Amino acid sequence: MNEIYKLTLTEVVEKLKSRQISATEMISAALARIEVTEPNLKACLTILGDQALSAARKLDQDGPDPTRPLWGVPVTVKDVFCTKGIRTTAASRYLENYIPAYDAQVVIKLRQAGAVIVAKTNLDEFAMGSSTEFSAFGPTRNPWNLTKVPGGSSGGAAASVVAFQTPGALGTDTGGSIRQPATLCGCVGLKPTYGRVSRYGIVAYGSSLDQAGPLARRVRDCASLLSVIAGYDDRDATSSLHQTDDYTTAQPVTLRGFKLGLPQELWNIKLDPDIEDALKNALKILEETGVELRSVNLPHLKYSVAAYYILATAEASTNLARYDGVRYGHRSNNPQDLTELYMASRSEALGPEVRRRILLGTFALSAGYYDTYYKKAAQVRRLIRDDYYQALTDCDLLITPVSSLLAWDFGSFIQDPLTLYQLDLMTLPVNLAGLPALALPVTLGKTSGLPVGLQLIGRPFDEINIISAGLALEELFPPLR
Numbered sequence: 001m002n003e004i005y006k007l008t009l010t011e012v013v014e015k016l017k018s019r020q021i022s023a024t025e026m027i028s029a030a031l032a033r034i035e036v037t038e039p040n041l042k043a044c045l046t047i048l049g050d051q052a053l054s055a056a057r058k059l060d061q062d063g064p065d066p067t068r069p070l071w072g073v074p075v076t077v078k079d080v081f082c083t084k085g086i087r088t089t090a091a092s093r094y095l096e097n098y099i100p101a102y103d104a105q106v107v108i109k110l111r112q113a114g115a116v117i118v119a120k121t122n123l124d125e126f127a128m129g130s131s132t133e134f135s136a137f138g139p140t141r142n143p144w145n146l147t148k149v150p151g152g153s154s155g156g157a158a159a160s161v162v163a164f165q166t167p168g169a170l171g172t173d174t175g176g177s178i179r180q181p182a183t184l185c186g187c188v189g190l191k192p193t194y195g196r197v198s199r200y201g202i203v204a205y206g207s208s209l210d211q212a213g214p215l216a217r218r219v220r221d222c223a224s225l226l227s228v229i230a231g232y233d234d235r236d237a238t239s240s241l242h243q244t245d246d247y248t249t250a251q252p253v254t255l256r257g258f259k260l261g262l263p264q265e266l267w268n269i270k271l272d273p274d275i276e277d278a279l280k281n282a283l284k285i286l287e288e289t290g291v292e293l294r295s296v297n298l299p300h301l302k303y304s305v306a307a308y309y310i311l312a313t314a315e316a317s318t319n320l321a322r323y324d325g326v327r328y329g330h331r332s333n334n335p336q337d338l339t340e341l342y343m344a345s346r347s348e349a350l351g352p353e354v355r356r357r358i359l360l361g362t363f364a365l366s367a368g369y370y371d372t373y374y375k376k377a378a379q380v381r382r383l384i385r386d387d388y389y390q391a392l393t394d395c396d397l398l399i400t401p402v403s404s405l406l407a408w409d410f411g412s413f414i415q416d417p418l419t420l421y422q423l424d425l426m427t428l429p430v431n432l433a434g435l436p437a438l439a440l441p442v443t444l445g446k447t448s449g450l451p452v453g454l455q456l457i458g459r460p461f462d463e464i465n466i467i468s469a470g471l472a473l474e475e476l477f478p479p480l481r
Ligand code: GLN
Pocket: 127, 128, 129, 130, 152, 153, 172, 173, 174, 175, 176, 177, 178, 205, 312, 424
């Protein structure tokens, strides 16, 4: 049992419950694994060694508790989840020394379930990006090839799970930030329906798009994490009263006769040859298994990247107005007056991508441009949502690629933000539509040896169906080794 860090979350839960391993052993194993892998990986911004160990000892003293489904399980959370007494940076210089006075709702729920947070993971500053290269504290590396990006913005979470630091992690997804890094690193990532999980205590980026969700090496492990974090919270007015399911009871769907819709607008896009090859093959296998593949259309999809980057930056510009050098976080030394305090504090401590987005968003909301940009984008968003609803009317789920590129070399798009934005085309429309989606690894690319993944998209609050289909697909496409 010297490799217990390699166990899946479901296996860890079983072994802890039957006392084959203690919480202290499990947490120590995770911390030891973090210590070995971090010098190369750089997935963690804060490691909670002593704190995690004393939490584990306490759990062992009290003994396993059947009402706590994640009793003794080591997890990480992306460094946008507020953690009481533990610094929460959002990978920004601005919040480098910010210590929240409260826990995010999902952190409370994880702790209540008996999980132990061992580290807070790296991301693009304020979750704005797709590679973790915009982290103010340096990028995370892809565990399959250290010269490649892990994706983003939850790149630290994905890399950490794939490198066996912990069996599960929480990330956030505003336009793909759970699903894309999961795919580029080769693990499973689930973005719940907007409103399924409380956003209370999450450093806000685009409030009408942000959603927290799990990453893990297995579909069932994501289901266990979702069961813990899902549900209404009266401190998040956008959280939903819609009843949650017990996602842990999901069973693989029968693939014979299962209807998967293929949005033509996404399947006609030029993909990396390795991805194209792997996904064509995957579709063939699905068809041979009896899945009914149907062409569907999303006519307004071509406007989605433009609409998203107006709405997300507009929301970001208002959300980030709170970083004014007065209330908390970075404050400039010796400003001449109040205006200079605001300006200097912000420009000293916010990175170039974040500043670009604040400028874009402020412009889109400004008098005279609001109707042309923000209002128009909000109208387009509705059309995109209707497209997805329509496409889902006679399919069980939609199936699409997650990314048109494999994990790329560091620096590839740093000077080219518009190309980077375009790369979100497969994931961000799902956030505009508010729908749940699962990213699932399929295989390693033939020539690159890098992970390729698929995305399943479902109806609102139909996570159980996505998970059930994911379980069935996982039998066809076993986890990557
Ligand atoms: N890449 C997208 C963006 O930069 C999505 C990020 C996210 O989901 N947090 O906005």
